[in-house]
Amino acid sequence: KQEVTQIPAALSVPEGENLVLNCSFTDSAIYNLQWFRQDPGKGLTSLLLIQSSQREQTSGRLNASLDKSSGRSTLYIAASQPGDSATYLCAVRPGGSEKLVFGKGTKLTVNP
């Protein structure tokens, strides 16, 4: 059974710092991996989707990488801002499955 782990559960950084959020999964047979952002009291917003054949995806200050063989993905946030404060969730779609399996998230606080 696929399991997704995100460490740390919470992270606090000063504004302007570059940071990395980690996601690991137990079964490397995935179709794709998606990073989401969740703001308090709100739904999830998709940030980046990486297909299993890809190594990374970029959107603005965000860069997500995927190492399928080692079961790891990272979300790199450059020059963090207070507006980046949110919970970041990683989700994988196992190969041959129509489901998404989520990690429990990393709560990020960027201090001014």
Place this chain on the structure above:
Amino acid sequence: EAQVTQNPRYLITVTGKKLTVTCSQNMNHEYMSWYRQDPGLGLRQIYYSMNVEVTDKGDVPEGYKVSRKEKRNFPLILESPSPNQTSLYFCASSPRVRETQYFGPGTRLLVL
């Protein structure tokens, strides 16, 4: 505006009183899904639908029903709610099954 809407946003009910949470999307998406989010357990998939009249169980389907009679709507039905169904519920949709998912704002349910 392209969006996924859920109603109601907040609901307090009593054990055993049937309720329906509606979900609607205006993006002509084929795939729709329901999740529940609980502290310490993360997001878990309840049911999903690949297209009209095609639904399947997720990881935690017990106590829930769904139907997909129209492409845009995917209601979640709790026929006899119990306190362990107190949770934050999200509906999501995507153009096709393995593509980026778009989430609704969530429905917070309290069952007394």
